[in-house]
Every structure is written in structure tokens, then in C-alpha cells.
Amino acid sequence: MVDSPTEIRAGDRFAFGSNWLRFIELVDEPRIATAVDSLVTSLGTRDLSGRTFLDVGCGSGLFSLAAHRLGARVRSFDFDPESVAATVELRERFAPGSDWTITEGSILDERTVSALGRFDIVYSWGVLHHTGDLWAAVEAVAGLVGPGCLLYISIYNDQGIESRLWRRVKRRYNRSGPLMRRALVAASAAYLGRHVPLRRAVRLVRQGPHRPAAGPRARGMSARHDLVDWVGGYPFEVAKPEQVFAFLRDRGFELRHLKTCAGGLGCNEYVFEKTGPKASV
Template sequence: MTEHAVEIASGERFEFGANWAQFLNVLDDKRIALAEQSLRTMLGVHDLQGRRFLDIGSGSGLFSLVARRLGATVHSFDYDPQSVACAAELKRRYYPGDPDWIVEQGSALDKDYLKTLGQWDIVYSWGVLHHTGAMWQALENVIPLVRQGGTLFIAIYNYQRVMTSMWTWVKRAYNRLPSGLRWLVLGPAMIRLWGPRTIHDLLRGKPFYTWRHYAEHSVRGMSAWRDVVDWVGGYPFEVAKPEEIFRFYRDREFVLWNMVTCGGRLGCNEFVFTRASHPNNTEK
């Protein structure tokens, strides 16, 4: 049994890949276009022609696909074998046999594996490193993968003084329950996450509007239901304050170029850093 399988069986890890596999059933051109626009906006680019794009924790493979559509040479890897299969499926659908898109299994905590990857123009890891079980080590490990003058785009869960502890308990409970009983956690969490917004939509005469238009609302082309399952089940689970991430990379000679926070609420803070290109740049 693999380490990943042991973690799943012991309730210490969520089956992210199984959830992403279901997302592929609803993935369409509109969602792909939304994801593409979100990546272009955050990176401040029109396309990625001639750029090398490393997708750490590729999940569904959607943003690897988007980077390839924008012209990048892409390398996707994920710790979860079903997530690897998702990215491979998208490659099969849209870029069969393409030598400029590699998909494989790997871990952000495996330094030996990471050393084989070399350096990249863009290192992308959205909502991944906080699920490794060793977030700060993972944040450190990605540094050598970014070339001098290159870009690091990450998203990390936001710290909340009270709710972080509550959600940690919820996620742990969800994964330790037998699959047939997980609705006992998922149901109340669904009410907590979507109840206020659903009531708001009803009061303004647009029942379930936000749910039905979630792909646009999320900006990144995501699925409301799959995001709920991912959020409730997403374990291991770590968080950070925006200033902690900023200082961590500033002290390692990265410059913050773009940032979008979740305003202190539940969700991810997004950071786009540039690695200093002067010759004295060294990891600390």
C-alpha cells in the first residue's frame, strides 16, 4: 500500500483526486475560458508563449490546460494519483501526445524529486501547499524551482482566529467517518457555508442565483458543489496570515508583485511574487 493510500485509509487525508474527477464531468469551454482569464489577470499577461510553467499539485489539471492553451510548456504533478489521472485525461482530450505537456506523480515534500525538475519561468501552486501536512516546508521547497527573475504564484488558506480551529475539527471528523456517514458533517457544513447566501438570493427574488452562477462568481470556473466537498474534506489543513506569507518570501529575496486577499474571511489569499534576479540571490 502506498503512503498516499495509507493516509486515506487512516482518515489523515482527503481524496482530492476523486473529487476532481467528478469536476471534469461539468468542465466545459465556458469554465475553461473563465480559468484562463483569471490566470492572465493575476499574472498580468496576454499569453505565456515561450514560458515554462510548473503546476505543483495540479488537481483537476484545469490550470495546466489553461497554461498550455496560453502557449506555455507545462509540467504538471500531484501527490494524489487520481489527480494525476485527471490532468492526464485533460491532456488526452485537448493535447493528445503533446511533448510540451508532461503529467506525472510527485510530492512538494520530496526534495529528491523536486531536484529533477530544474527551474521554471512560472511556478504555480494554487490551494495546494497547505494540504501537504508540512506547509512551511513545502513553501520553502518550491523556492529553488523558480528561476531568478521568474514568477511564483501561490494561494494559501487564510488564518481566522476562531473559525480555523473549528474547520480543522470539521475536516478531521469528515475524513475519519465511514464514507456512508460523512453527510453528518457535510450537511451542517453546507448550511453554514451556503445558508446566508441562499437566503440573500431568495430575498432579492433570485433563488439560488449565486449557486447557479458559481463558475463566474468564483472567477476561476469552479463548481459550487465540488468546492464545498473540497473545502469540508480538505485535510491536512494549515493556514497563514497574509503578512506571514509576505514576510516569508521577502526574507528569501522575493518581491510581491500582485496579491488578492479574501478580506479576512474564509478562503485563500493569492500571492504573485517575482524572484530577485541579482547575482547575490541565495536561499536562506
């Protein structure tokens, strides 16, 4: 299996981990609280005490930390070694000495997956569509959910031709030099911000990577880092909600929570329960 740094150098993968390492400089208690509230809203509980939580493609580690704050026993892994480093740093800053486990691995690697076991909550937000094989990745995470337990995923919405055009932008970004990348980010910011004052989009592009951010977005994220992640995020696949429903229904899951992007650009968020008797904790 090709490793993340090799694919990044070849222009076949965005350096997600590098972006997350910059993002964690912004992580503070208000961002953590926002991430915690996001989990609470989707899972319908503020108490994960004694429950196991697997973060597939942990990125910055912010939501692993949020699950830890809610009392879960957390395991995190990511394909990108810089994402692993970012998550480790976040753990050392906010949960030193905890039993939160962090490793490197791919959801598409059978040896990684077979060694994991089953979990009460399997979480993978905005990850599976970047693996290069979306449906194999969904199949793999579904197999990690215990009976009566939860699968919490988000997948990019299929916008038809617009999604195909964004895929071309993302591919071009990863095969370009710094100047073209900045131009693509600037053009994308202008396009995405065409319904807000122009000065806001320009300010977002001009902010340097170490400038203070205005504050957390929904889920505790950063507009600046989300923009770069969106423009560069490759591999890139999409799915319609009905495709996700059908795929997981056939594997014994029932929908418990849905938040869509109203047919627009972004991720549709799903929480499914694997039907059957509750797993012992």
C-alpha cells in the same frame, strides 16, 4: 514517505483526486476560458509563449491546461494518483499530442524536487496548506523559481479560532463513514450559506455528483465540488498574509500581485517575483 492512498484509508488525508475526477466531467470550453482569464488577470499577460510553467499539486489539471492554452511549456505533478489520472484525462481531451508533461510526486519529496530544475512560473493554488508541512512546502516551491521569475501561490487565510474549528470538522470528516460525511457537508453548506437563501444551500447539497452544474464559478471551478473539497480538505494549515510576505521576502522575493479574502474564509492569492536578473527562456 507514506503514499496518498494509505493516508486516505487511515483517515489522515482527504481523497482530493477522487473529487477532481468527478469535477473534470464538467470541464468544457467556458470553464477553460474562465480559468485562462484568471491566470491572465493575476500574471498580467495573455502570452506565455516559450515560458516554462510548473503546476505543483495539479489537481484536476484545469490550470495546467489554461497555461498550455496561453502558450506555456507545462509540467504538472501531484501527490495523489487520481489527481494525476484526472490531469492526464484532461490533457487527452483538450490537448492531445502536446508536450505537456504529467507525473506523480510530492513537493515534500527531495528526490522529486531536485529533479525538476527551475521554471519561469511556479504555480500552486490551494495546495501547499494541504501537504501536512506548509512552510517546508513553501520553501520547496520557492527553490524552483528561476531568477527574475514568478511564484504564484494561494494559502488559506488564518482566521484564528474559526480556522481551528474547521480543522476539527475536516479531521472528523476524513475519519467518518458516508452518512456522517454527508451530514457534515450538509451542516457546512447551511453554515456557509447562512447569508443566502436557504433553498440555495439545500439544492447544493442535494445535487448528485453527476447532475449538471449551473455554470463555472470564479476560476472555472464548481460550487458543489469546492464545497466537498472545503469540508474534507485535510491536512489543513493556514497563514496570515504578513507571515507569507516575511517568509518569501527573506528568500529574495518581492510581491507583484495580491488578492485577499478580506480577512474571511478562503485563500489569499499571491504572485511574487524572485529578484535578480531575468532568466533566459
